[in-house]
Amino acid sequence: MVSQEVGHPVDSEKLRHPAGGRREWLSTLRYGLIVVLVGYLAVAYVILPMGWRRYEKRHPALTNAPTLTHTKLGIPGDPLNVGFVGSEEQLIKAFHAIGWTEAEKIDLKSSVGIAESTVLDRPDAVAPVSSLYLFGRKQDLAFELPVGESARQRHHVRLWRCEEKDDQGRLFWIGSVTFDERVGLSHTTEEITHHISPDVDGERDGLLNSMLKAKQIEAIQYVDDFQPQAQGKNGGGDPWKTDQRLGWGTLID
Template sequence: MLRMKKSIPLFVVILLVWALAAYILIPMITRSFYRHHFNGGPRITHTSDGHPGDPVNIAIEGEEAELVRAMNKAGWYPADPITFDSSVRIAVDSVIKKPDDQAPVSSLFLFDRKQDLAFELPIGDSPRQRHHVRFWRWDKLKDGRPVWFGSATLDERVGLSHANAQVTHHIGPDVDAERDLVMTGLKQAGFIQDEYYVTNFQSEHEGRNGGGDLWRTDGRLGAIILKK
């Protein structure tokens, strides 16, 4: 009996090995690999450990306050920053199917920094499914106003990443539908001065993100000029 109490249960050992591999060893290896093989530029985001992320599919011209106001009026909620408390909250809410309109989104990187703004549009009563979009401010101005490059995707479910076994949201493949959802919402809310598409923005029309999820696109970038 004493010997059993002192021994470490097998499932605890397995859990520790998984955590070490998923959150330390695999990220170290992939960070080194993708530093030399990743073609990011302004068209594909990347994860903190260097994996290709979600594709950029929308660009919005306007001041930050104008963008925030427009997204809020269109029904999108600002996502909370990732903290220990918010991470625990989204995990619990996902299990018990409790609504969380401002659940945090993971960090993706463009222009060598994580997103400046993030918004989500809830689906049902659980943060396991939601529409969300991340925005990064460009370091250039267009017509004297800031430009925000965005990546809009649909979170379909929560599971383990195919790339590193970390817990993550898996996205749906139709990123064009998410791009158009953002554009339609802003138009219906009355905040668009002009809109158009930039054809052949994405040279690759299919790929996989950092979690191993497939995405497909027609290659167009949705462009919006917000009303002043």
């Protein structure tokens, strides 16, 4: 009687093609190497260069830029949180496009006008804003967007022209945009003044998004860690808080 040894079944295909498994393994290896190579090329020649180009586009005025305005007495004022690249004409056109108006200079007539607006609840879309200082001078331009029927509440921005130009000869305008939520006495000087909302980031993002929606800027970019502190107080003693970023955009012709 012939005994039959019991074992594992024999794969006849592998016996006929012993190199098949090896070829499959090599094919998988080649595929993996191709994926790695494509990933490397994408990072080295597409993603990183895009990042550098974006960095290089940052206006030179943002290097070592100031972060706070000051009052005439040198008291820290509102934080700088917004900027624009372009000419004065482009800047004025952009603000007009989103419904903002230029604030009048402070004189007897404009002072009487804003007083009547706040006391008598009358509109004053060009009411003056108090002067803050940067680069040794008060704001070069100021714009506002009233809320309600008087100048008690309004969105407003002060802007200063920086000396540095980029490689295309374009100016950078740095500014502080805040929201006046009420009129009252200054916590530091007891003078009559507007008190701002502490949410300066909301004003920054609201202004830039309005500009973007109206196609007045190319895109919104941010400078992280621009503000050294996440909170502070302005010259009127009003508290503010921020994610420490400055938002900016390049104006469109």
